[in-house]
Amino acid sequence: GESVGLHLPTLSVQEGDNSIINCAYSNSASDYFIWYKQESGKGPQFIIDIRSNMDKRQGQRVTVLLNKTVKHLSLQIAATQPGDSAVYFCAEKKKRIQGAQKLVFGQGTRLTINP
Template structure:
């Protein structure tokens, strides 16, 4: 299943399917992107990151894709499991005109895995 991130904050998939969570970022100067997973009642947990000099990075069962042309980031989870049920946040890191550094988080997408 697919979501469009901020515009469709809930994604429901069947166990074993692949999940794709999308994120649109705002700043073309952003050079670092990170995905966090937040389970209910817990703090955000780092999943994977990617720098702007790459367009793909793979982890264990997860892949992040970066399309700088359209300012789009996606998180792919292979063979989704019930333990993957959580809210997933993308975050972008950029410096603004005043050279202040900022990590800007998205609203999050809730992933529900059906057994």
């Protein structure tokens, strides 16, 4: 079956440090991956995405790495700030077939930034 999961359910880092959130996926047919951030009481917010023809993509303070060989995705957040505290989800989407418009989300990792 298909699944998107995370290695660690919780992660605690010191403010200013870098954090790395990991995600494993099992569907080799997936061609698109997204990281979302969800703060308490809010809906998921897009952070960064990457297509399967890339292995790295950078945004503002965030980098996503994709290793298709081992089906692993990671989100690196540089110089973490208190506002980065949230639950982070990876999501995958298979190559488009009829009806396959949906994203499959992982369980999520709760990131806590300590002052």
